[in-house]
Amino acid sequence: MKSVGQRVPKLDAADKATGKSRYVQDLRLPGMLEAKILRSQVPHGRIVSIDVTEAWKVPGVRAVLTAKDIPAKVWGYSKDQVALKGDRVRRIGDELAAVAAPDIEAATEACERIKVVIEPLPAVYGMEAALAPGAPLLHAARGSNLVQTHLYEHGRIEEAFSKAAKIVEGTFVLPAQQHGCLGPAGAIAEWDANGRLTMHDPTQIPFLVQRDLAEALDISPADLRIVQPCIGGAFGARLDLYPHEAIVALLAKKTGTPVRILFSRDEDFQTDPVRPRTIVRLRTAAAADGTLLGRDADILVDCGAYVSWGAMTPVVMVNTFGNFYHCPAARYRARTVCTNTQPTGAFRGFGNPELLFPMETQMDELARALKMDPIDFRLKNANRAEETTPAGGHITSCGFKEVLEAVRTRLKRPAAPAAPHLKRGIGVAAVFHVGGGARIYRSDGCGATVKVDDFGKVVVVVGATDIGQGMETAMAQIAAEELGVDVSMVRVATQADTDIRLWDVGVHASRTTFIAGNAVRLAAKEARKQIEDARAALKLPADAPLDKVVRAEHFRQKGRLITASVFYDPPTSMVDKANHGNVSAAYTWGCHGAEVEVDTETGQVVVKRIVAAHDIGRAINPMHAEGQVEGGVIQGLGYAMFEECVLKDGRMQNGYFLDYRMPGIRDIPEIETVLVETNDPEGPFGAKGIGEPPIVPIGPAIANAIADATGVRMREFPMTPERVWRALRGNR
Amino acid sequence: MKLRLSMRVNGNAVELEIEPHRTLLEVLRNDLGLAGVREGCSTGDCGACTVLVNGKPLVSCLMLAPDAEGASIVTIEGLAKDGKLDPMQEAFVAKGAIQCGFCTPGMILAAKTEDIPEGNLCRCTGYTKIQEAIREERRTTRPQA
Amino acid sequence: MRAFAYEEPRTLAEAGALMARPGRNQLLAGGTDLLVRLKRREWTVDTVINLKRIAGLRGVEARGDHVFVGPLTTLDELAASELVAKRWPILVETVHEMGSPQVRAMSTAGGNLCNASPAADLAPPLLCLDATMKVWGLRGERHVPLREFFLGPGKTALEPGEILTEIRIPPALAKGCFIKFCTRRAMDLAFVSVACAAVGKDVRLALGAVAPTPIRVLPSVEEAMKRCAPIDDVRASAEYRREMVRVLVRRALARVAS
Structure with missing residues (x-):
């Protein structure tokens, strides 16, 4: 193939390398005002009064809004969110009032002059405490802080555990993780004279924002248009509608001029829809010959103060729980809980890193207890192609064996270190993930238009969103391959807005290459057929240049333009009430191997080397696929080793990059990436998703390597020097 | 009270009146329209606002603008010459070292002098391809080294 | 940052006079700590007094029985000094553990010490080297051993209006x-x-x-x-x-x- 499989540089890379790309921070509209939100400093309380009189006295102030000034609409996943809070605050950071002024200093000054009286209420932070009888209630209407219970079961669980040769169990604690997008959040709103709203919004879900924001503003979605500027990182952080988007639109409406809101880094830390704190109690049973018999999980997931996508992570966890490995019996309960902390959201991997740290730790524990090689143990229980799992997942292509063997051949036991306080070890962990979309929403589809113009230029208009992963380039390669043109002739209209683009459910679930790629491929195929038909009808020779054929077809009597629009929705279903179903058109496997060195006196762990093997179906662009693997591995390394939100009385204590430690360039190990191509029958040119899987197995691979080096099992992230030191001393 | 500030920015002499509490970052972005100077944290921890001041990479968010008096400053906008990318920019493009791109201008400028730009955070790439790009640039521009 | 008045004194005497004026006056050296505190609104300030136009406060050189380190010497200048590299590789090693290249090119040796963070990286090696702080004030100059310079988190022996003018290190190799x-x-x-x-x-x-x-x-x-x-x-x-x-x-x- 000439385009697919090539290491084509990103189409937008030169613009990004020269500073020409425009993020929301770079856009300026005539007359534009800047907005600032006043936030609660009380974690839980009743709002007694908000007096904005003094705010109006700051020169230049054009609007000051409180809950009284805006439509009384509740919105969000569980209809528990409002743009500005009028009666209650439920966390530090809740939105109380908003100001628009010509510059950020004036807007900030005005916010600081607003007098707020809040009567504090008892607050609750831990999930277990929030579920205890008599706990302070966040949402009285719900009657409890329990949001939802997710159940799943297959096989005979009690029997499985009663006949097991070996059972391992443990409680695993996972921290909140910040997305840490280098580009802070923000948005610009402008209304036209006909009362139509345009949002310049770096969202991952333009079409869902069109619907949800209209609901929050009490306007028709037909009067709303979303334009996406360049997005400075997302990873799930931009996957819902957030209060600031409604607030900036309301300020723009009130002032009759464009308004922009940009978050400072502090504010970004305070409002980021973090990966939820999760507690997993898990036990796993196996027979003496290494056959997996059963697994049993009880999980708590922290929603924070309002319900957003964090509450949906049990739906992804259960997919892995029911489908991964041949496991004849499985029982699962996950409860989602509200606490007085920042609302939690979607983060790359979406529950899978939280579940697979426990699961893959116990796979390692069982292998050791049964004196089996950890890779042989996994192979013995591995999923295979062309099988349907007890949870209803239908497996098409499967490269599980290949990724396990790829790690086995590349991960070598290191020589013993010279100093007696240093210990070295190796560990592996695997991942199962959706690779062909995930029908967690009624539609999992995407539309694409391909047009070929009179000059032979191919323009792809696709619903999908580029968040830096390289969607644009992958789509151009797919279109170029299908049309038989050079990639340089293809443009992808990423600047296009929701008026022009066709529906897409959003960039999440590692779905874009698979779903949007299929839409683009089918549209390109249709366009190619139109060209071939024209060539035949006009009796043009087979080597007639493309632009000549298009022009001849265009200018003839009753001529037509070469353009094709296609909607692709994968052949999948939502899960039923018992959480059974085939949510993805393809599944994907990966395996990571880690080599570590542990300083047993200080607890410091140095990750020396990572082997990351992933079943990608087909790499449309190997360079960018590697980029997804390397980026995911390091983000997962941060989650496992460095990153956590330290809270005190509901307030984040380390909301800046100095103390919220994302990995830096000196912290990264050597990474060897192996892309296994299994050529999926439904994927575009055989491709499957790769965005999320690499963040998942790195943590448990490191934990298993620490166990190999020291004999000590880590069951809490991040595995900081102090935690490892405490574990080595046998206490916590 | 405003101060007069003279400096050279991307080879051009610039004179302007500034309020003394402005940072170099604010002056470059807001007064001079150099949007490639990215503000990632404003407290010197991420490196996205890195510019070259008299040839050295500095974080412009922590430099008070009056301290730039007389300085020669290069931002990402000043790196490409006559429409041709700088070798470091070329290497970043060719090696896939750019994803969301927000850290990229600061990273490229820091990499002009630093083999390991440890003051610049990137959340997308995992740094592996950034290291490859820097090695590639060193190989092509300093073949004897 | 909130607006503030700004001064660039040319002499210590001018700086001292500015410091003596009423209001919250703050000295600016490298700025990497001060600007962060002002941006986070941890400190408020009426006047920022930039020390960089005062001659003689920057650089490293041997002077008689000791080595002079100007308080406005940036960390990367300190590490690049041949004098330092030859006598006290420990200082070079320390600087390389501090901040980032961008911050090391801006932060000053004097700023690192005068902020009096318990975790100030330069302090432990300079304590080992028996450094002395030379301090200027309207009432005259005095010398404070570094061991007596730190009084608590953020607190030093500097009296109001006093300015650190030299970090003096005995020349012995270490x-x-x-x-x-x-x-x-x-x-x-x-x-x-x-x-x-x-x-x-x-x-x-x-x-x-x-x-x-x-x-x-x-x-x-x-x-x-x-x-x-x-x-x-x-x-x-x-x-x-x-x-x-x-x-x-x-x-x-x-x-x-x-």
Whole structure:
């Protein structure tokens, strides 16, 4: 193939390398005002009064809004969110009032002059405490802080555990993780004279924002248009509608001029829809010959103060729980809980890193207890192609064996270190993930238009969103391959807005290459057929240049333009009430191997080397696929080793990059990436998703390597020097 | 009270009146329209606002603008010459070292002098391809080294 | 940042007069700490007094019986000084553990010490080198040994209106090591830092981040354990810090002895 499989540089890379790309921070509209939100400093309380009189006295102030000034609409996943809070605050950071002024200093000054009286209420932070009888209630209407219970079961669980040769169990604690997008959040709103709203919004879900924001503003979605500027990182952080988007639109409406809101880094830390704190109690049973018999999980997931996508992570966890490995019996309960902390959201991997740290730790524990090689143990229980799992997942292509063997051949036991306080070890962990979309929403589809113009230029208009992963380039390669043109002739209209683009459910679930790629491929195929038909009808020779054929077809009597629009929705279903179903058109496997060195006196762990093997179906662009693997591995390394939100009385204590430690360039190990191509029958040119899987197995691979080096099992992230030191001393 | 500030920015002499509490970052972005100077944290921890001041990479968010008096400053906008990318920019493009791109201008400028730009955070790439790009640039521009 | 008045005095006398004016006056050196505090609104200030136009406050040179380090010398200038590299490689090693290249090119030696952070990285090695702070004030000049300079977190022996004009280091060569113990390998703050230097046969030890100020202690694990008084904070627990003092002091002493 000439385009697919090539290491084509990103189409937008030169613009990004020269500073020409425009993020929301770079856009300026005539007359534009800047907005600032006043936030609660009380974690839980009743709002007694908000007096904005003094705010109006700051020169230049054009609007000051409180809950009284805006439509009384509740919105969000569980209809528990409002743009500005009028009666209650439920966390530090809740939105109380908003100001628009010509510059950020004036807007900030005005916010600081607003007098707020809040009567504090008892607050609750831990999930277990929030579920205890008599706990302070966040949402009285719900009657409890329990949001939802997710159940799943297959096989005979009690029997499985009663006949097991070996059972391992443990409680695993996972921290909140910040997305840490280098580009802070923000948005610009402008209304036209006909009362139509345009949002310049770096969202991952333009079409869902069109619907949800209209609901929050009490306007028709037909009067709303979303334009996406360049997005400075997302990873799930931009996957819902957030209060600031409604607030900036309301300020723009009130002032009759464009308004922009940009978050400072502090504010970004305070409002980021973090990966939820999760507690997993898990036990796993196996027979003496290494056959997996059963697994049993009880999980708590922290929603924070309002319900957003964090509450949906049990739906992804259960997919892995029911489908991964041949496991004849499985029982699962996950409860989602509200606490007085920042609302939690979607983060790359979406529950899978939280579940697979426990699961893959116990796979390692069982292998050791049964004196089996950890890779042989996994192979013995591995999923295979062309099988349907007890949870209803239908497996098409499967490269599980290949990724396990790829790690086995590349991960070598290191020589013993010279100093007696240093210990070295190796560990592996695997991942199962959706690779062909995930029908967690009624539609999992995407539309694409391909047009070929009179000059032979191919323009792809696709619903999908580029968040830096390289969607644009992958789509151009797919279109170029299908049309038989050079990639340089293809443009992808990423600047296009929701008026022009066709529906897409959003960039999440590692779905874009698979779903949007299929839409683009089918549209390109249709366009190619139109060209071939024209060539035949006009009796043009087979080597007639493309632009000549298009022009001849265009200018003839009753001529037509070469353009094709296609909607692709994968052949999948939502899960039923018992959480059974085939949510993805393809599944994907990966395996990571880690080599570590542990300083047993200080607890410091140095990750020396990572082997990351992933079943990608087909790499449309190997360079960018590697980029997804390397980026995911390091983000997962941060989650496992460095990153956590330290809270005190509901307030984040380390909301800046100095103390919220994302990995830096000196912290990264050597990474060897192996892309296994299994050529999926439904994927575009055989491709499957790769965005999320690499963040998942790195943590448990490191934990298993620490166990190999020291004999000590880590069951809490991040595995900081102090935690490892405490574990080595046998206490916590 | 405003101060007069003279400096050279991307080879051009610039004179302007500034309020003394402005940072170099604010002056470059807001007064001079150099949007490639990215503000990632404003407290010197991420490196996205890195510019070259008299040839050295500095974080412009922590430099008070009056301290730039007389300085020669290069931002990402000043790196490409006559429409041709700088070798470091070329290497970043060719090696896939750019994803969301927000850290990229600061990273490229820091990499002009630093083999390991440890003051610049990137959340997308995992740094592996950034290291490859820097090695590639060193190989092509300093073949004897 | 909120607006402030701004002054660029040309002499110490001018600076001293500005400092004596009513209101909250703040000296600006490298700015990497001051600007962060102003941006976070931890400090408010009426007038910022930039010291960079005052001659003679920057650079490293041998002067008679000591080495002069100007307080406005940036960290990267300090590390690049041949004088420093030859006599005190420990200072070069320390600077390379601090901040990032961008920050090292802006932060000053004087700023690092005058902020009086318990975790100030330059303090432990300079304590080992018996550095003295030369201080100018409207009432005259005085010398304060670095050991007496730190009074508590953010507190120094500087009186209102006084300005640090020199970090004076005795010229004796020292070999030693600096161990900065933190999570990441760059851009991080120490849980514990240990400097150990041998000047001739005299072994010296100093600790950072384990007491209200950086401290010089007698060169043994027992003395270090006796003197350290760490706290629990967002970075580490007191208990862990104490144990790390034990481990890291032992390692530092062994490294210097070998």
